[in-house]
Amino acid sequence: MLKLVVLISGGGSNLRSLLEASEDAEFPARVVAIGADRDADGLAHAEEFGIPSFVVPYTSYPDRESWGDALLEQIRLWEPDLVILSGLMRLLPERVVEALSPQLINTHPAYLPEFPGAHGVRDALAAGVTETGASVIVVDTGVDSGPIISRQRVAILPNDTESTLHDRIKLVERELLVQAVLDIANGTIDLKELAS
Template identity: 80%
Template sequence: MLSLVVLISGGGSNLRALLEASEDAEFPARVVAVGADRDADGFAHAEEFGIPTFSLALSSFPDRESWGDAMLEQIRVWQPDLVILSGFMKLVPPRVVDALAPHLINTHPAYLPEFPGAHGVRDALAAGVPETGASVIVVDNGVDSGPIISQRRVPVLPGDTEESLHNRIKPVERELLIQAVLDIANGHIDLKELATA
């Protein structure tokens, strides 16, 4: 059974999908804790499912490195097999990435390497592309530049706004994330192998 710590910043829709999936006795992973860099709305999902939460605001620390060290300490309490950044809107310091790699994965609302960074959906619309997508990646010390675990295309429709496009990408992100967790738990994806390829 794969143990997961999920880090969020917002509503936690991917977190909820994981929590619902793990209610199935056959699903080979369980969320053991949920962390955030603020008092995130998504904590409500964790509370509903009886999952412990922790929150560490970057502004409470003298610098990003000390915040990262505290975050790593909190994560290590739970001894997770896998840490998932799911809508986590802070760059994780290199020390944290190096300590958790390659068992640190991230979802991103674009077909990487297209449109990395915090505004993938907005950037896709601004570029006028006919399609974008969703990706699940292994986190490295770049910005959305790690090895790709899985991805799928999503069309951009005439009249799409950032919100309408993001709302169509989110369900794809969730499906990719659930499948990635399944594949990692079942040994169909070897993160070490992927990270060194």
């Protein structure tokens, strides 16, 4: 059974999909803890599903490195097999990535390597392209530049706004994430091999 720690900043819709998937006794992974960098709405899922949670507020630390060290300390308490960034809106310090990688994955609302960064959906709309996508990647020390685990195209409709497009991308992201966790747990995907 793969032990997961999931890190969030917002509502945690991808997290919820994982929690729902893991309610199936056959699903080979369990979320053992949920962490956040602020008092995130998604922590309500932890309460609802009876999962322990922790908050390491970014604003309580003098810099990103000391915040990262405190976050890493919390993560390590749970001895996870896999750490998932699920809408964590902060770049992890390099030494945190290096300590956890390649057992550190992230979802991104674009068909990487297209439109990396915090505004993937907005950037795709601004570029006037007809399709974008969703990706699951191994986190490295760059910005959305790690090895791609899976990705899928999502069409951009003529009347799409950032919100409507993002909502459709999230549906695909959730499916990709649950499948990626399943494949990692079953050994179909070898993160060490992928990252080498």
